[in-house]
Amino acid sequence: MGAVLGRHDTHKRSFHGSKLEAKMVDAMQQRASHGTSLKSFDSIIMKFPKIDESFRKCKTIFERFDEDSNGEIDKEELKHCFQKLEISFTEEEICDLFEACDINEDMGMKFNEFIVFLCLVYLLNEPAVSEAKIKMGLGNLEATFETLVDAFVFLDKNKDGYVSKDEMIQAINETTTGERSSGRIAMKRFEEMDWDKNGMVTFKEFLFAFTRWVGIDENEDDDE
Numbered sequence: 001m002g003a004v005l006g007r008h009d010t011h012k013r014s015f016h017g018s019k020l021e022a023k024m025v026d027a028m029q030q031r032a033s034h035g036t037s038l039k040s041f042d043s044i045i046m047k048f049p050k051i052d053e054s055f056r057k058c059k060t061i062f063e064r065f066d067e068d069s070n071g072e073i074d075k076e077e078l079k080h081c082f083q084k085l086e087i088s089f090t091e092e093e094i095c096d097l098f099e100a101c102d103i104n105e106d107m108g109m110k111f112n113e114f115i116v117f118l119c120l121v122y123l124l125n126e127p128a129v130s131e132a133k134i135k136m137g138l139g140n141l142e143a144t145f146e147t148l149v150d151a152f153v154f155l156d157k158n159k160d161g162y163v164s165k166d167e168m169i170q171a172i173n174e175t176t177t178g179e180r181s182s183g184r185i186a187m188k189r190f191e192e193m194d195w196d197k198n199g200m201v202t203f204k205e206f207l208f209a210f211t212r213w214v215g216i217d218e219n220e221d222d223d224e
Contacts, residue, residue, distance in 0.1 A: 020096040021202060025161030027123050028152065028203055032159035036150045041171050041189075044151045052214040054144040055115050061136055062114045072108030085136060087121075097121070100204060112216045116207040119145050123203065152206050163201040165190050 038044060065073050065081045073081070075098050082089055089097070101117040102109050109117060118136075122145040155163045155171050165187070172186035193201040193209040 018096060018100075020093070020100055021204075023124055024120065024203055028149070028156070028161040029159060031123075031149055032153045032156055032161070036153040038150055038154040040174055041154075044154070047147055048214045051144055051147065051210075052216070054141055055211065055214065055216050058115055058118060058141065059111065061118075062111050065114075070108075072106075072110055073114060074108050078109065103208060112208070112211045115211055115216065116204060119148055119207055120204065123149060148207065148210060149203075151210075152203050155206075161203075163190075163193070163206065165194075165199055168193075168201075 062073070063069070065077055067077050067080065075095065078098050079091070079094055082094055097117060097120060098109065100120070101113040103113060104110075118141070122142065152163065153159075155167055157167045157170055158164075168190040169183060169186040172183075172189070189209075190201070192212070193205050195205055195208070
């Protein structure tokens with residue numbers, strides 16, 4: 001696991017401060033201004049089974065875009081996907097999205113990375129994406145993506161588009177008031193999210209942690 005985290009660390013530094021991250025933070029701040037319906041971290045955990053089921057429905061979409069059926073979507077396949085769906089992203093934006101989601105830097109987007117990609121596209125909500133969602137069959141996934149955005153907003157107490165260690169502790173304490181283990185639980189969850197160990201969690205980092213929490217493994221295709 002340490003070696004994998006090393007690759008994440010290197011890549012995250014190049015991602016931090018990029019145009020894509022700036023857009024992502026801005027979009028999340030706008031969503032945060034509307035508040036969240038979630039009241040506790042437990043209410044997020046209770047949704048895990050339904051979210052897992054919804055994630056796995058993405059597999060058919062993933063297989064459709066994986067033109068050579070090698071279990072990964074490369075940059076050219078992703079460009080073809082955007083062209084077919086008539087999504088008006090520039091080539092630079094497509095490359096930024098691909099590189100942000102290709103956490104292992106192996107030039108191939110695996111299934112768990114593809115889920116994160118879909119959710120980032122949903123968050124950014126570019127003008128042409130609404131119609132593309134229908135073409136991709138994402139209609140029933142929108143509620144899942146909305147739950148993930150809502151969960152991040154719940155954790156982001158100061159609405160700056162990031163989750164800090166203190167915010168995670170506060171969120172867990174709201175759920176487990178008076179329990180001595182609450183601090184340890186918060187720290188463990190935070191460490192699982194904060195891959196670059198800079199003390200701040202982006203929505204992208206949160207999404208990758210979430211896919212692991214609900215049981216979507218980056219190598220699960222190899223096990224099937």
